[in-house]
Amino acid sequence: MMSTPETRALYNSDCPICNAEMCTYAAYSEQSNLPIAFDDLNSGVLAEWGVTEDEATRLLHVIHKGKLHLGFDALLVL
Numbered sequence: 755m756m757s758t759p760e761t762r763a764l765y766n767s768d769c770p771i772c773n774a775e776m777c778t779y780a781a782y783s784e785q786s787n788l789p790i791a792f793d794d795l796n797s798g799v800l801a802e803w804g805v806t807e808d809e810a811t812r813l814l815h816v817i818h819k820g821k822l823h824l825g826f827d828a829l830l831v832l
């Protein structure tokens with residue numbers, strides 16, 4: 755049974771810049787065995803995150819240990 759990662763990032767895979775950035779982070783986290791999940795906002799997870807598509811596309815959203823971080827703070831956590 756796989757546990758839920760303590761860190762999750764919400765990103766827009768339709769945005770070439772966002773997608774490239776998150777793919778880089780995802781590859782690094784996988785190589786380093788870091789428990790980080792990457793949620794594509796286009797995959798139906800917005801309700802789970804409690805944000806609108808507009809909010810999700812304007813700022814990076816990261817949940818770490820149950821706390822939501824936005825924008826630059828989210829980037830630092832990630």
